[in-house]
Amino acid sequence: MSEYVLELKGITKIFPGVKALNNVQFQLKPGEVHALMGENGAGKSTFIKVITGVHKAEEGEMFLNGQKVDFKGPKDAQAAGIAAVYQHPTSYPHLTVAENIFMGHEIIVHKMIQWKKMNEEANKLLGQLNADFDATAEMGTLSVAQQQMVEIAKALSTNAKIVILDEPTAALTKRESEELYRIVDHLREEGVSIIFISHRFEDMYRLASRVTVFRDSQYIGTYNVDEITNADLIKAMVGREIKDLFPKPEVQLGEEMLRVEGLSRVGYFKNVSFDVHAGEIIGLTGLVGAGRTEVVESICGITTPDEGKVYLEGQEIHIKQPSDAMKKGIILLPEDRQKEGLIMSWGLGRNVTLPTISQYAKKGFNNEPKERELAKQLLEEVDTKAVDIFQPASSLSGGNQQKVVVAKALSQEMKVVIMDEPTKGVDVGAKAEIYAIMGDLAKKGYAIVLISSEMPEILGMSDRIVVMCNGRKTGELNKEEATQERILELAMEKGQTSKEAGRL
Numbered sequence: 001m002s003e004y005v006l007e008l009k010g011i012t013k014i015f016p017g018v019k020a021l022n023n024v025q026f027q028l029k030p031g032e033v034h035a036l037m038g039e040n041g042a043g044k045s046t047f048i049k050v051i052t053g054v055h056k057a058e059e060g061e062m063f064l065n066g067q068k069v070d071f072k073g074p075k076d077a078q079a080a081g082i083a084a085v086y087q088h089p090t091s092y093p094h095l096t097v098a099e100n101i102f103m104g105h106e107i108i109v110h111k112m113i114q115w116k117k118m119n120e121e122a123n124k125l126l127g128q129l130n131a132d133f134d135a136t137a138e139m140g141t142l143s144v145a146q147q148q149m150v151e152i153a154k155a156l157s158t159n160a161k162i163v164i165l166d167e168p169t170a171a172l173t174k175r176e177s178e179e180l181y182r183i184v185d186h187l188r189e190e191g192v193s194i195i196f197i198s199h200r201f202e203d204m205y206r207l208a209s210r211v212t213v214f215r216d217s218q219y220i221g222t223y224n225v226d227e228i229t230n231a232d233l234i235k236a237m238v239g240r241e242i243k244d245l246f247p248k249p250e251v252q253l254g255e256e257m258l259r260v261e262g263l264s265r266v267g268y269f270k271n272v273s274f275d276v277h278a279g280e281i282i283g284l285t286g287l288v289g290a291g292r293t294e295v296v297e298s299i300c301g302i303t304t305p306d307e308g309k310v311y312l313e314g315q316e317i318h319i320k321q322p323s324d325a326m327k328k329g330i331i332l333l334p335e336d337r338q339k340e341g342l343i344m345s346w347g348l349g350r351n352v353t354l355p356t357i358s359q360y361a362k363k364g365f366n367n368e369p370k371e372r373e374l375a376k377q378l379l380e381e382v383d384t385k386a387v388d389i390f391q392p393a394s395s396l397s398g399g400n401q402q403k404v405v406v407a408k409a410l411s412q413e414m415k416v417v418i419m420d421e422p423t424k425g426v427d428v429g430a431k432a433e434i435y436a437i438m439g440d441l442a443k444k445g446y447a448i449v450l451i452s453s454e455m456p457e458i459l460g461m462s463d464r465i466v467v468m469c470n471g472r473k474t475g476e477l478n479k480e481e482a483t484q485e486r487i488l489e490l491a492m493e494k495g496q497t498s499k500e501a502g503r504l
Contacts, residue, residue, distance in 0.1 A: 002066030005030050005193045006051070006082075006162055011060035013046050020046040021057070024219040026212055028162065033184060033194045035208035035225070038237055039427040040397030042214040044197055048164055051195075052084050053077035078105075083155030084164040091147055093140030098122035100139050101154045125153040129183050145176035152183060163187060164195045169203055170425040173288040174453065181206055199427045201230060213237055238429040245432055246460025249439045253463075254278030256314065257447035258330070258416045260299060263308030268294040269471035272308070276416065276447040281438065283462030284451045286491045291471040292451045293335060296418045300325040300332045312415070326355060329415035333405050333422060335451075341405040342393045349375035349389030352407045378407040382437055399423075399430020406437055417441060418449040423457065435461060455484050467491050 006028040013021040021043045028034050038044055049055040051062070053071035062069055064080055071077050091100050098118045107114040107121065122135035129149050133142065139150065148168055155163050165184070169177040184194060184207055196207055204211055204225060211228065213220040213236040220236050234245075259275040269291035276282040284292050298305040301319040309316055312328055319325045325332070334340035342351050352375040353360065360371040375389050382403040386396060393401060402422055409417055419438070423431045438461060442448060452458050458465055465477045467490035475490035 002063070004028055004063070005065055007063040007066075008051070009061050009063075011047070011050060011057045011062070013043075013050060013055055013057050019217055021050070022217045023059075024214060024217075026219075027222070028193050028195060029210075030193055031188055031191050032209055033188055033196055033207045035204040035211040036195055036197045036214070037199070037204065037211055037233070038214035038220075039429045040399060041216075042237075043217040044214055045166070046217075047214070048084055048166060048195075048197070051077065051164065052082055078158050078160075081159060081161040082164070083158055083160035083162070084166060085148065085151040085155060085168060086166045091139045091150065093138070095139055096135060097126070097133065097137050097139060097142075097150050097153075098135035100150055101125065101135070101157050103154075105158060121157070122153065125156050126150075128156070128186070129153060130179075143176075145172050145179065148172075148180070149183070152187075160192070162193050162195070164197070166197045167199070167425070168196075169198060169200060175288075177203070199425070201233070201428075215239055234428055237427070238432075245428070245435070246457070247432075247436050247439050248281065248461050248463075249443055251279035251442050253280050254445055257312065258299075258449075259311040259314075260295075261309045261311070263295060263298060263305050263310070265294065265298055265303065265305045268303075269298075269468070272468070272471075272473050274466045274473065274476065276449055278415075278445045278447050279442050280463045281442055281448045281450055281461055283458040283465040284449055284468070285453070285455075285458045285465060285487065286468035286474075288453060289470075290468040290491070292468055293420055294471075295468075296332055296420065296449065296451065300330060300418065302332075326412060329413060330418070331409045331412065331414050331416070332418045333402075333409060333420060335420040335424065337398075337401050337405050341408075342401060344394040345392055347390040348379060348384065348386055348393060348396075348404050351393055351404055352378055352389075352411055355408060356411050374411065375407075378410050379404065381410065382407050383433060397426070397430065399426035399433065402426060402430070402434055403437070406434075414446060416447045416449070418451070420451045421453065422450070423452075423454070431457075455487065458482075458487070459484065 004027045008026045011021050011024045012019065024043065024047065036044055046055060050057050053074045053076050069080060092103065101122045102118050107117050119135040126135065129152060131149050133146060139147065142150065168180055172180060187194060196203065198204060208225050210222055211225055212222045215237060254277055256275055256277050261273050263272045264270045272295050274282065286292055297303050299310055301321045301324050310319065311317065312330065317328055338344055349372055353371050360367040372389060379386065379389060384403045384407065385400050393404060396404065423434050426434070438448060450461060459482055463479055465482050465487065466473060467475045467487055469491050477486060
């Protein structure tokens with residue numbers, strides 16, 4: 001009996017002009033949760049596709065339970081008991097849950113699909129996962145967390161003994177992540193071996209016994225989770241020490257830039273007030289659903305408040321639509337950068353200059369050299385890693401996409417920059433770079449509102465912290481008095497359980 005259920009040795013994968021994997025190795029033990037970490041572009045996704053038979057490596061060997069295997073395609077991997085659950089569920093929204101679970105391996109008797117049997121089997125799998133929906137639900141009506149549960153059920157329906165989870169918590173709330181942790185614990189108890197890919201240290205510490213790090217397409221090392229420090233893990237991932245992950249500079253605060261008084265929108269938030277000065281970073285936090293995003297959307301004209309006033313540099317302003325906010329110097333960097341912050345099929349340069357395109361257009365023609373010059377300058381200013389300004393936004397990592405969104409904001413004369421979950425789904429190296437950009441903006445006199453569900457981020461980058469709960473402001477803390485415990489107290493309703501509070 002082999003010590004490992006899965007072992008890869010000397011795997012090299014070459015695409016035209018680039019080595020996506022360079023002599024990497026990996027070992028997975030029976031019933032183990034093994035974390036795989038590394039920056040975007042480290043080779044993790046290519047590695048998954050080699051394991052699941054999507055890509056064939058040019059060099060190297062793979063072993064299952066000590067036996068060498070050579071997959072010709074994904075069906076071979078599936079037949080061998082390997083399944084992958086990707087960050088973005090690949091579902092069919094108009095089909096039922098059962099149809100999605102058994103897609104490609106339907107239960108067929110005498111050339112007839114056994115719908116009743118498939119529903120029964122699907123419900124058994126959902127029951128194992130404690131799902132709160134059944135097999136006949138339409139996939140498109142489910143939340144992201146529920147869709148991921150269906151993907152895990154799909155893996156179990158193929159009798160998978162090795163399950164790869166690719167960034168499964170990236171789009172989940174803390175509470176949903178805790179439910180996923182429970183499911184992973186259940187799978188491990190059932191003898192399933194799991195490769196857990198994540199950028200989040202809390203995922204690794206909660207679930208994994210060992211962690212393997214890739215960097216620049218190469219294997220760096222495998223470590224016992226209880227023996228490696230955060231600092232050492234970060235150094236392994238990015239190739240350098242990040243001595244100060246939260247480089248918040250000391251800035252002499254200027255005049256008040258933005259003030260919100262008694263802002264209310266029926267059904268969403270009520271009587272919210274706060275202010276932010278030039279050079280200041282205000283953290284706006286609370287449990288998911290507290291109304292943080294809804295408040296800033298009303299400030300920026302995406303929605304209309306029912307009551308309250310907004311002041312810019314001491315003068316009351318009336319914003320009817322987002323273009324009004326941008327003209328006055330207020331910009332929102334949205335949480336969903338792919339759907340709301342960028343046009344993914346467009347080049348980086350055109351994305352950056354989109355808000356100011358009228359500056360380069362005369363009589364229906366663009367002054368493209370001037371437009372390109374500005375785009376290039378701004379992308380370099382935020383250190384975007386890209387081939388050129390014509391590269392489509394869809395081809396960049398999450399961290400670099402966020403930098404393009406920041407560059408877009410800098411193309412205009414801004415006074416207030418509102419950042420909604422700016423580091424969501426990006427690796428630790430990119431996070432440090434985004435924090436450095438925030439610090440630079442503060443030094444230049446921008447007033448910044450930072451919305452975040454990540455406690456270390458809020459505590460590390462904020463000069464003051466505004467806490468919300470159920471649509472109301474419940475407190476405001478300065479940097480010196482803010483602690484995780486105090487923020488949680490303010491973020492929780494009286495009597496709310498600690499499990500419910502896990503969504504922060």
